[in-house]
Amino acid sequence: MDDEVRIPDEGTPAPDAPAPDAPAPDAPPPDPGRAAAGEAPGPVPGIVKPLPAEWFVPRGTNAETRWDAFRDADGDPVIGRHVPVERFFVRNHTSTPLIDPDTWRLKLFGSGLRGAPTAERPVEFGLDDLRELPSTRISALIECAGNGRSFYRSQQGQPVPGTPWTLGGVGSASWRGVRLAEVLRAAGLTGAAVDVLPAGLDPDYVVGGTNYGPVRRPLPIAKALDDVLLAYEMNGEPLTPDHGAPARLVVPGWVGIASIKWVGGVEVADHPLYSPWNTDFYRMFGPDHPPGGGDPLTTQVVKSAFELAAGARLAAGREHRLHGRSWSGSAAVRRVEVSTDGGRTWRRAELRDEPQADGWTRWSVAWRPERPGPYELRARATDDRGDTQPERAVFNREGYLFGAVVAHPVTVV
Structure with a gap:
């Protein structure tokens, strides 16, 4: 059936800490030796789909959608409410993994589940198992937290590190899947759950000699049970590799880092959870923010x-x-x-x-x-x-x- 529908780490990172939207300009690229088996090279390192110059601007390991590609030479619209998959922007910390949907498993574990299953003995769901749960279809935007970053420099004279997005790090799509709440309950969610930590199956993010591991970021249980979707379709078709296949999170209204792609594990805990992506990264640091940094970023701005x-x-x-x-x-x-x-x-x-x-x-x-x-x-x-x-x-x-x-x-x- 379809329905339409942390206390932050007080340690401020070193001044030269890289923003995770991309390695800092003088930092070495992620170690290619850590790439997952089966990854395919692309016109931009680690991106699988074609990136025609008339549709995209390459940005390191990412690809920004050109806004003039929303209309043809005569000014007629070619992109409606939803951006076609082939024109949707790509945000990768490292590179796109190719994952066999037939052998993929979503593994849930932690103290917030009945019986406290461990990472070694988790509760597992295959793609067919997810499809047997009630499905939901939503329309939602995905937007990188750094979208518009280049304007800090060009308009305000304030240089910042990271991918120099203009405004093309955003896209809208129709997503179909199962609500994360349904999966958590099926896995044995208890009333003691506090945080949910989804982790991607992408290669470890390695920069400046530090291995931060795969991309992962906690969600408070209230958000996880509200409107978060575990999606397996995008615009009516199965997810493609660059956009999170076989399954990804879609977290409406929140910064894109919350919408973990290629999700493979979910820790559910009866205590707050942490990762570099809600302590070192994706928080506000600077003279107009708290000395230890602001809270982890959640909602996007206008x-x-x-x-x-x-x-x-x-x-x-x-x-x-x-x-x-x-x-x-x-x-x-x-x-x-x-x-x-x-x-x-x-x-x-x-x-x-x-x-x-x-x-x-x-x-x-x-x-x-x-x-x-x-x-x-x-x-x-x-x-x-x-x-x-x-x-x-x-x-x-x-x-x-x-x-x-x-x-x-x-x-x-």
Whole structure:
């Protein structure tokens, strides 16, 4: 049946600690000797699917979706509510493993399960076992916590390490699978459970001589039992390797690191759990944050993007329809404003979708520039909680959660 539907580590990492979105620029790449057997090389190291230049911008071990690829040469949409799998951005800490779905097992263990099964003797589920549980289909965004990071440097003059994403580290898809709550209960969840720690089957993340192990990050039990999906399909088809096959988590509204790909083990504990991804990484450090770092990141911030290449050339003396999308990790977007004069004046954009949480809102606005020259477009959104994109994002050392209004240059000819 388908339904639609920690105390943080007080030790601040060393100043040169790498942001986990990518090895720091002067750090060696992850040790290829740690790659899992069966991995396939790709145009970007470790990515399996093709990455046409008209759709993607390579970013180290990652691939960012180009926003101008959302429309064709005539301005007609080619990406609707959901991004096709072949155009969906790729976020890898190391490389994509190829896992046999027939032999894959999800292993659950820990003190929060009845009988406290161990990692050596876990409760196991195969893919067929998951398919026998009640299925759920959701529409949800996945967004890297560092999406927009490059604008800390380019707009605010604040260099940060890590992958220099613009705004293409995000995508929306239809996901089908089984609610994590269903799996936890089937495994013998007890009322003493506090944290759930899913771990991926990707190669260990090794950088700067430190092996951080496979990607893993705890979820509080309340979130795990709320809306988290253990997905095995994306846009109506089985998951592909780059996007987490055979199964992955989808954690609506939260930063992408929570949506563990290639999930193979889940520890369920009656006490708080930790990993580098909620202690050293994916927390806010800097002068405007607590001395030991902020809490582990959870929800995303409000953002907007134009479906137009930066530096695009537009004809003077004719009307153009500017298109874009806005989204928030906390609530549906209810208002979008657009400026064509660098933020001096603003106009309300026409919303093309019924706003909803866990998805983006498409919008458009007409613009007729009469004089040739450089122009700066801006878009800012407000969500149902009243959160509006600011003119400047609060700095943090790793460049997470850039939500300020982005200056989008174009030239009128």
